[in-house]
Amino acid sequence: xxxxxxxxxxxxxxxxxxxxxxxxxxxxxxxxxxxxxxxxxxxxxxxxxxxxxxxxxxxxxxxxxxxxxxxxxxxxxxxxxxxxxxxxxxxxxxxxxxxxxxxxxxxxxxxxxxxxxxxxxxxxxxxxxxxxxxxxxxxxxxxxxxxxxxxxxxxxxxxxxxxxxxxxxxxxxxxxxxxxxxxxxxxxxxxxxxxxxxxxxxxxxxxxxxxxxxxxxxxxxxxxxxxxxxxxxxxxxxxxxxxxxxxxxxxxxxxxxxxxxxxxxxxxxxxxxxxxxxxxxxxxxxxxxxxxxxxxxxxxxxxxxxxxxxxxxxxxxxxxxxxxxxxxxxxxxxxxxxxxxxxxxxxxxxxxxxxxxxxxxxxxxxxxxxxxxxx
Amino acid sequence: xxxxxxxxxxxxxxxxxxxxxxxxxxxxxxxxxxxxxxxxxxxxxxxxxxxxxxxxxxxxxxxxxxxxxxxxxxxxxxxxxxxxxxxxxxxxxxxxxxxxxxxxxxxxxxxxxxxxxxxxxxxxxxxxxxxxxxxxxxxxxxxxxxxxxxxxxxxxxxxxxxxxxxxxxxxxxxxxxxxxxxxxxxxxxxxxxxxxxxxxxxxxxxxxxxxxxxxxxxxxxxxxxxxxxxxxxxxxxxxxxxxxxxxxxxxxxxxxxxxxxxxxxxxxxxxxxxxxxxxxxxxxxxxxxxxxxxxxxxxxxxxxxxxxxxxxxxxxxxxxxxxxxxxxxxxxxxxxxxxxxxxxxxxxxxxxxxxxxxxxxxxxxxxxxxxxxxxxxxxxxxxxxxxxxxxxxxxxxxxxxxxxxxxxxxxxxxxxxxxxxxxxxxxxxxxxxxxxxxxxxxxxxxxxxxxxxxxxxxxxxxxxx
Numbered sequence: 001x002x003x004x005x006x007x008x009x010x011x012x013x014x015x016x017x018x019x020x021x022x023x024x025x026x027x028x029x030x031x032x033x034x035x036x037x038x039x040x041x042x043x044x045x046x047x048x049x050x051x052x053x054x055x056x057x058x059x060x061x062x063x064x065x066x067x068x069x070x071x072x073x074x075x076x077x078x079x080x081x082x083x084x085x086x087x088x089x090x091x092x093x094x095x096x097x098x099x100x101x102x103x104x105x106x107x108x109x110x111x112x113x114x115x116x117x118x119x120x121x122x123x124x125x126x127x128x129x130x131x132x133x134x135x136x137x138x139x140x141x142x143x144x145x146x147x148x149x150x151x152x153x154x155x156x157x158x159x160x161x162x163x164x165x166x167x168x169x170x171x172x173x174x175x176x177x178x179x180x181x182x183x184x185x186x187x188x189x190x191x192x193x194x195x196x197x198x199x200x201x202x203x204x205x206x207x208x209x210x211x212x213x214x215x216x217x218x219x220x221x222x223x224x225x226x227x228x229x230x231x232x233x234x235x236x237x238x239x240x241x242x243x244x245x246x247x248x249x250x251x252x253x254x255x256x257x258x259x260x261x262x263x264x265x266x267x268x269x270x271x272x273x274x275x276x277x278x279x280x281x282x283x284x285x286x287x288x289x290x291x292x293x294x295x296x297x298x299x300x301x302x303x304x305x306x307x308x309x310x311x312x313x314x315x316x317x318x319x320x321x322x323x324x325x326x327x328x329x330x331x332x333x334x335x336x337x338x339x340x341x342x343x344x345x346x347x348x349x350x351x352x353x354x355x356x357x358x359x360x361x362x363x364x365x366x367x368x369x370x371x372x373x374x375x
Numbered sequence: 376x377x378x379x380x381x382x383x384x385x386x387x388x389x390x391x392x393x394x395x396x397x398x399x400x401x402x403x404x405x406x407x408x409x410x411x412x413x414x415x416x417x418x419x420x421x422x423x424x425x426x427x428x429x430x431x432x433x434x435x436x437x438x439x440x441x442x443x444x445x446x447x448x449x450x451x452x453x454x455x456x457x458x459x460x461x462x463x464x465x466x467x468x469x470x471x472x473x474x475x476x477x478x479x480x481x482x483x484x485x486x487x488x489x490x491x492x493x494x495x496x497x498x499x500x501x502x503x504x505x506x507x508x509x510x511x512x513x514x515x516x517x518x519x520x521x522x523x524x525x526x527x528x529x530x531x532x533x534x535x536x537x538x539x540x541x542x543x544x545x546x547x548x549x550x551x552x553x554x555x556x557x558x559x560x561x562x563x564x565x566x567x568x569x570x571x572x573x574x575x576x577x578x579x580x581x582x583x584x585x586x587x588x589x590x591x592x593x594x595x596x597x598x599x600x601x602x603x604x605x606x607x608x609x610x611x612x613x614x615x616x617x618x619x620x621x622x623x624x625x626x627x628x629x630x631x632x633x634x635x636x637x638x639x640x641x642x643x644x645x646x647x648x649x650x651x652x653x654x655x656x657x658x659x660x661x662x663x664x665x666x667x668x669x670x671x672x673x674x675x676x677x678x679x680x681x682x683x684x685x686x687x688x689x690x691x692x693x694x695x696x697x698x699x700x701x702x703x704x705x706x707x708x709x710x711x712x713x714x715x716x717x718x719x720x721x722x723x724x725x726x727x728x729x730x731x732x733x734x735x736x737x738x739x740x741x742x743x744x745x746x747x748x749x750x751x752x753x754x755x756x757x758x759x760x761x762x763x764x765x766x767x768x769x770x771x772x773x774x775x776x777x778x779x780x781x782x783x784x785x786x787x788x789x790x791x792x793x794x795x796x797x798x799x800x801x802x803x804x805x806x807x808x809x810x811x812x813x814x815x816x817x818x819x820x821x822x823x824x825x826x827x828x829x830x831x832x833x834x835x836x837x838x839x840x
Contacts, residue, residue, distance in 0.1 A: 099678070108735065110737075121737065122741050126741055
């Protein structure tokens, strides 16, 4: 089914894709605070999203990312602060006058209308002439490769098809910006990979500014230009996916994007050498030039460790093998370093090279891979 | 399916109608006692005084308990039972320790409902000539001594207090005991395979109970076709004359019922829809109170409501001197208030099934609140609105307690009132029974038709799996 559709849609896109062109608009969010009763769910949010950017709100559930998206759509109002799309301030504008297209997590297709009626709804509400409506509905359905199912009811469609209709319905009104609320979470794993690429292609072709809400770092990393990482109603960091991984701003970001070893300890300078002493008194040398803020913890990725010294300056981590997980291409060792548990991933070469449980093991960490982060 | 159909019977037939039929079957000179006397020379006082009221009401409202308990049982996950078996429980101890406690909420809910209904019933004791109960007393006081008699109001207050207490008690006991334990994919208790002997016993018990429960209805049907039925196990002869008489003379009752019940049902659906929208979709201050206030009507017995309306509006007169309380509009209002909780529940359930995101999607695409309600909410709620209307309509059509107080002339009377009038005289019992059968058929047809429509619309929306 998927193959059939994608060939179909790419053929149709060539004909109709150029027809729908939307002027990319910037989105600026300034000083936004949102309270639910006594609980503050968004704290002083500031974001400038560039025209044509595919931007992700990433974070665990309850972090405020969906709240901010709904604020842009106008389904709730902020205690203070402002949201603007292009040059238009949106404060006080009801949802139906905002022209910000939203794709809902549940797709929110109306079960009592056919696919065609669903897509035509927004155009009918705008009182466009019938011919124009028909024309735009056809174009939008063709764009997502759903023309042949126009007379079906939503209940007769698969999840992926419903998702496409939902996108077509939003695109048909030619919104200023596109808001996607976890659009992939109701699809199975295989569809998710395919549909996220389709969404990216569509957004690129239309040149539309889009906000993509997700809790899945892989989705955000693969299709988004920039990501804002949310936690506890605050933005932790904004940046390109690779920057977030390589230079996380704090412990939350380091831990949420990928896996990180986090080790507590204190810096001590004695006899001209600078060391990091862990809670269980393991001593690790630290560069003179390294900037270590007061109370910072040592953070490093399991993949950055090696089992043999590569550079003379590499830091030695002494450990005891507690357990081993075979992941296929690599082997993950769970090591005890004093009272700390650390994860180390090494490429799998042969069974004989895998260390035994209980054996002591020396691991090496490049100095550049040592990050010093606070909460 | 049989259980569901049974469940509707007490809703659409007032118990006093059954009482008359029961007297013919179980009364001093009824079928059963005549047979007992011929064969064994004994008579059993099934229908004497309070016995009769208890007997009639417990048979009549049996399906209410049955439905509640079987819902409860259906919601018990089979793994509960399997876990108990795994721990070594079986047979009666399994039932006593696991199944029965888990079904308890169903019993309680059913019992509270039946208590309030029986408590409020006025016509059954009156027809069985039992006057020493609260509801009949309230009625007799007001009708014989007059509106000014304070005792009527004292009784009314007691009625309300006890009703509210009963409902509160059932809620209080059930608090924190929501035992719906069905997991996804798991379905109810395991069905048992009965041994042949067990099956025979089980089937005969079920058949006996069914016969008892259906006996008022069977009796009514026989009565409506009988020429004379007295001092004999079965009617002496059969005739269609009663139907002819009813259709000839009493079509006014049918017309009135349709007008009252339809109007009351419409009022309920409109008000219920409004309340449901306010409570579920807005942040209006005090919206929860609105819901409670509307549902409180459940705890107000019909007699009390009738007396209340009569008292309040009797002194308010039209320019020509007619008291407002005697106008048919009062009957409609009283019915609408009485049945609002039923309609409200149906409409509430329908609106809760509509995901808010369906409405948000419409707003996002440019439809304002009114347009969203018209194009999205209303079409999706159609089934629920219809269900609410039917529940209101069907129950309002057979309501007697409140209307008995408010009806002044028989030209304004609905079927239930007509039935009551017929049933008071022995000669009227044949036509009365015929009218009863017509009422049951009328309501049953409407209910069935609406069920079909609702099912069909839900299927086409793909809402039903």
